[in-house]
Amino acid sequence: MNQQENMPLGMQSNRRIFLKRTGLSLGTMALGSLAPDLAFGGSPAVQPGTGGLASLPNLRPSAKRVIYLFQSGAPSQIDLFDYKPELKKHQKKELPSEVRMGQRLTTMTSGQSSFPVASSLFKFAQHGCNGTWLSELIPHTAGIVDEISFIRSMHTEPVNHDPAMTFCQTGSQLAGKPSVGAWVAYGLGSLNRDLPTFVVMVSRGKHTDQPLYDRLWGSGFLPTRYQGVKLRSGKEPVLYLANPAGCSPATRRQMLDDLRELNQEKYAASGDPEILTRIEQYELAFRMQTAVPDLTDISQEPQHVLDLYGPEVHKPGTYARNCLLTRRLMERDVRFVQLYHMGWDQHNNLPSQIRDQCHDTDQASAGLVKDLKQRGLLDDTLVVWGGEFGRTVYSQGALTETNYGRDHHPRCYTIWLAGGGIKPGVVHGRTDEFSYNILENPVHVRDLNATMLHCLGIDHRTFSVKNQGLDTRLTGVEEAHVVKAVLA
């Protein structure tokens, strides 16, 4: 539909004044193009896609869908991906000041009297055709190393979780901008009108101490129909979706038809785009009454497929189950699925806690990639695995033979990418021997977001929305570069 382009998103800044001037005419125009999408008579049982801007994609896409496996809390790159054998020589010694260069630390360790180097307690080995070094903590990821590409030189600006996650998700440290999934839903539209375009699932590790705010998958200044829909882990993935006792589907349909007419009248009068959101959400909910139970019923999944994800797949709400549901969402062409797994924030007791985190996530992440591949879905699905920053080489708190902790470290961390448009088997970027500063090919969070959009066929420089008098982009006003080295 074209109405998004015509729809003055800038009205969000001063909507009442704007509406008084032009609301009626624009409203009528937008409603005209909405109407065909609301026609249900004689249409097929499953609805194909809708929405999106006519101007997008403006590049030939290599991916149609995105899976963002967000590892909330910031996994330690030193204990998982960034092999630093030389650190053994520096064990327990003070981190050289020329490495730290007086860089900012969090208040959790800035008061420490010493910054002793803590090498990783875990063994590393080489895997895959190009001999990528990976930790023993992630044997299943090691098994797909030829399918994925690592960026070892990610860096970001914030030093604390909330601004850092907000930065990853929205391109801004301050809350209020749309999440990347909302940008994609707005720009490219849906491929399946029976399910939300942007779906979110959250799982918790055993040591979760960080909150996760719903605004991370919000739509910011975009209409709220683009915000992520969180599927719950309980019996009802979406609350109040089922009809109440005594209400037949036909009754529900008739009620929604009448309600829609009233809402359309109201929209014609006020021009408030949130009324369109309301109309669409009622209709989506009606279609989801059959689509969601079908999505979450995994009884037909054969055992050997479940086994790919590991034993926890049988437990709703786990990362493994969410990964399986993600594959089912991909089969249903849901555009953007965002998982969060919490609990990577290992300031203390890192060795024991990171084992638990890897146990929760390693097999399922790798299983998802394998399962997508055997179905031929990996070719046009972009998979991103990563957190909001890295962790320090120096120990937070006491450093012993068997225990240490690591503080937040935004100056370097590792992520991996796979699937649509990604060249497999690449290791991009290099850090110094302390995994503290980047030596080669730094990749900023903005660059990652630009690369994600690029894979979807969107030039991040031209994808903007007018907001508060500015052409606002996901990648902001500073330079951002697509990371061509990891592209096929």
Added chain:
Amino acid sequence: MSHRTIIASLAASWLLVGAYSARGADAPAAVAPSPQQQAAIAAIEKLGGSVRPVAHDSPLLDVDFHLGGGAVVDADLAQLKPLDKVIWLDLKETKITSAGLANLKEMKSLQRLHLETTAIDDAGLDHLAGLENLEYLNLYGTNVTDAGIKRLAGLKKLKRLYVWRTKVTDAGVAALKKESPGLLIVGGAELPPLSPAEIAAAALKKPPLKTLAKGQFVRVRLPGKDRYLSLAEVQVQKTGDGAELHKGGVAAGYRARGGVQPG
């Protein structure tokens, strides 16, 4: 995307192409979809499919019957004929059969073709022999066999072929790989089963490449079937000396092969 929008965006993209090719000529006329093409797009939409340009300024098309086209049958594919610039075609989970693929014979632009989880078999692959630009072919969950995929050897640009949950065997994959060395053939995600000879060879090396340790177990996949055999159906031998670890007997009529997978 509504039907109206598709016509509009196609017209816009073809306009650009027309303008480019007619540079220097008098006022280039807008190149819009022909009435025949417009009718084809309308018919595809009515069938539950969608037609989109792959990018805003591209004349190339992405035609998708997945999700909406569950009732699409062979005869419906005739609607594709007027659309000469289709590079991606998704027929996943439609009701087509091999006969219907005759309608795709002239779609020389096709680069990506989804036929997975349909009823097609080897006969259908004959119709694809002329699709010289095909790079991606998904046959997972169809009835194709070794004999069928052999006919794909002539598709020189083919890079990826998906054959999970088909009747294609390891031998068939090996035969096609020999003729098309650059082709990636993707089967199931399980670890590849080891042949008895490979197990024996592994046992001779030091240290053994595959051994059973505490907490590990043997899984045997029945070739071509989507299930593991129970221990009662297979004979499990200790790697190395061949001592029987389990006396269940080999399932009659099958050559069960074992692979060790960490538990």
